[in-house]
Amino acid sequence: MKKTDFFNALKDILEVDVDMTDGTNLRQIPEYDSMAVLSMIAFFDEKFQKKIEAEEFAKVTTISDLIGLIGADRFE
Amino acid sequence: MGAKILQIEYHLPERLVTNKDLEAEFEGWNAEKIEKKTGIRERRVVREDETALDMALTVSSRVLAGFDKDKIDYLILNTQSPEYIMPSSSCLLHNRLGLRTDVGAIDVNLGCSGFVYGLSLSKGLIAAGIAKNVLLVTSETYSKHIHPKDKGNRTIFGDGAAAAIIQQSDQEGILAFSLGTQGNEKDIIVPWGATKHRYDPGAEEIADPSGSIRTANNFYMNGPDVFNFTIQAIPPVYHDILEKNALTVADVDYVIFHQANEYMIEYLRKKLQIPEEKFYKNMLLTGNTVASTIPIALKDSLDRGLIKKGNKVLILGFGVGYSWGGTVLNI
Numbered sequence: 362m363k364k365t366d367f368f369n370a371l372k373d374i375l376e377v378d379v380d381m382t383d384g385t386n387l388r389q390i391p392e393y394d395s396m397a398v399l400s401m402i403a404f405f406d407e408k409f410q411k412k413i414e415a416e417e418f419a420k421v422t423t424i425s426d427l428i429g430l431i432g433a434d435r436f437e
Numbered sequence: 438m439g440a441k442i443l444q445i446e447y448h449l450p451e452r453l454v455t456n457k458d459l460e461a462e463f464e465g466w467n468a469e470k471i472e473k474k475t476g477i478r479e480r481r482v483v484r485e486d487e488t489a490l491d492m493a494l495t496v497s498s499r500v501l502a503g504f505d506k507d508k509i510d511y512l513i514l515n516t517q518s519p520e521y522i523m524p525s526s527s528c529l530l531h532n533r534l535g536l537r538t539d540v541g542a543i544d545v546n547l548g549c550s551g552f553v554y555g556l557s558l559s560k561g562l563i564a565a566g567i568a569k570n571v572l573l574v575t576s577e578t579y580s581k582h583i584h585p586k587d588k589g590n591r592t593i594f595g596d597g598a599a600a601a602i603i604q605q606s607d608q609e610g611i612l613a614f615s616l617g618t619q620g621n622e623k624d625i626i627v628p629w630g631a632t633k634h635r636y637d638p639g640a641e642e643i644a645d646p647s648g649s650i651r652t653a654n655n656f657y658m659n660g661p662d663v664f665n666f667t668i669q670a671i672p673p674v675y676h677d678i679l680e681k682n683a684l685t686v687a688d689v690d691y692v693i694f695h696q697a698n699e700y701m702i703e704y705l706r707k708k709l710q711i712p713e714e715k716f717y718k719n720m721l722l723t724g725n726t727v728a729s730t731i732p733i734a735l736k737d738s739l740d741r742g743l744i745k746k747g748n749k750v751l752i753l754g755f756g757v758g759y760s761w762g763g764t765v766l767n768i
Contacts (some may be wrong), residue, residue, distance in 0.1 A: 374479050395589060395647050396474045396700070403704045406668055415661035419646075 362408060363437050364428075367390075371424065373402040383425040401427075409435055440563040441610025442556075442766065443570075444504075445736045447599040447729060448496035449481040454591070463588040465648075471592055472721075476699025477650040480595030480724030483682060489518040490526045493576040494533050500572070500600040506534060509602075511568035512542040513558060515551035517757075518578040519544065521651035522631075527617055530574065541568070546552050549695045549756025551575050552599070552727030553614070556660055559603040560611045571603040575728035582627050586642075586650035590658060593698060595724030599732035609767065615677040616762040617670070624659045624666065625757040664701055666709065675709055678751060678763045685742070686711060688722055689765065690748035691738065695755055696720040696730035717743070728754070735766075744768055 365374055368381035375392040379385070387393045398418055406412045409431050428436060456468035456478055472478045483492065493514055501509075512534075514527035527542040536542075547554055552575050559571040573739060576598035583590045590729035603611075629652075630636040640652035651657060679685060686692075692711050694702050706716045717734050726733060731752050738744045746768055 397661055399664050399700055402661055402664050403668070403700075407708075412665055412669060415659050415664065418661060 362435060367436065372405060374404060381424060383423065385424045386422055387424065388422055405431060411420070438563055438566065439606045439609035440560045441606040441608065443602040444500055445599065445601045445732050446500040447597065447733045448492055448499060448737055449597045449723060450483045450487060450492060452482050452484055453479055454482055455479040459588060460753050465628055466588055467648045474668040474700065475592065476720055477592065477724045478721050481597065483578050483596050483765070484586055488520055489516045489578045489598070490529055490578040491693060493526070493530050493574045496576070496598040496600040497530065497534055497572060497574055500602055504602060507537055509536050509572045510540045510575050511562055511571045511574045512536065512540065513545060513555050513571060513573045515545040515547055515575045516577055517546055517548055517556050518581055526566045532547060547758065547760055548727050549697065549730065550754040550758065550760040550762045553752060553754040556603065556611055556764065557616065558615050558764065563603065563605045571607045572600065573587045573603055573666065574598065574600045575732060577727040577729060579727060580711065582656040584651040584655040587655065589647060589649040590656055593654065595726050597723060597726035597729045599729040601732055604734065612765040612767065613681040614762060614764045615674050615681055617674060619670070619759045624662045629653045629658050666759060667701060668704060671705060671761065672709055674761055675753060678753065678765060682765045684749070684765065688749060689715070691715055691744045691750045693717040693731055693734045693738065693750060693752045696734060697725055697756065
């Protein structure tokens, strides 16, 4: 998946219009709540067939942490 | 000897908790946002002095209207909120209903899979000639387990009860089942209050990242891990139900999943490619009533003409345990 498409998907999931980069701190976005985590789980299942546990999500701060969970090799 | 569901009724307690009520109570909670994300606008909860057994009595009386209660020869009550640790609440319900003495009564302690399991037991009892008319009741008061300051779970769950009469029948009304279990004491649990660890009135309050508060005496649910589990475990079960009954989704007229939350079941619907018009989705005025969501959905679907006699309806319940089960009903 192209990183720009990933960033746009995250913007949709969080329903925000914030510019996203690798370094964006998700914890500072109020919309990154429990429902957003569910939406992310759904997104990762659908697009990457990847299962991410709640424990792993708890360690995520930035978007690049998310990319790390999925696997950097899955992105262009 | 086959079995069929003769009739279904449901009951919701009187006390109403709307999203607006929750918004007023919890800072940062927005009524419209809750409805949009969860599909829930309001839910009912019992009063302090009202129990699952009380609701079971109300709904049982309702389903027995116009039916000779002396014909009931087995009673199954599914609840995780018993009146007492013992005696079984089903025995007490039996007594309150004034059923014949020579009938069996048992409690089943399951959550969202409870109605389907109850149907599987009813079918078995009837097929074995042990019973001819089973009264199957689901009744739940998660509100009594959820901490008052647990905004997340107070939003999702509602109290409620349902009852069905399952009767022997020449035509098979309840087809083949797919059941499953994967024991888990991490993701959905009320840790204290039973035999592992006593209820402790001094238990300390624990806050989760979203600000919801609970103690170890209270209901706990790890939403993301439950979601993960569901989206992995449930699709194969759906396919197994169809396969065991030699059906495809085209042969099935309607699909009713346990109404856990709108987001999760909509994701399952898309993943399983179930057409929208065949898929029940409604928890707007009830929230998640645990084992009662499926019978409530069946009754609601019948009342609204979404399903009718002759239809094949696939039902699938899943949740705490983890426990899951499903079958196809010939309405």
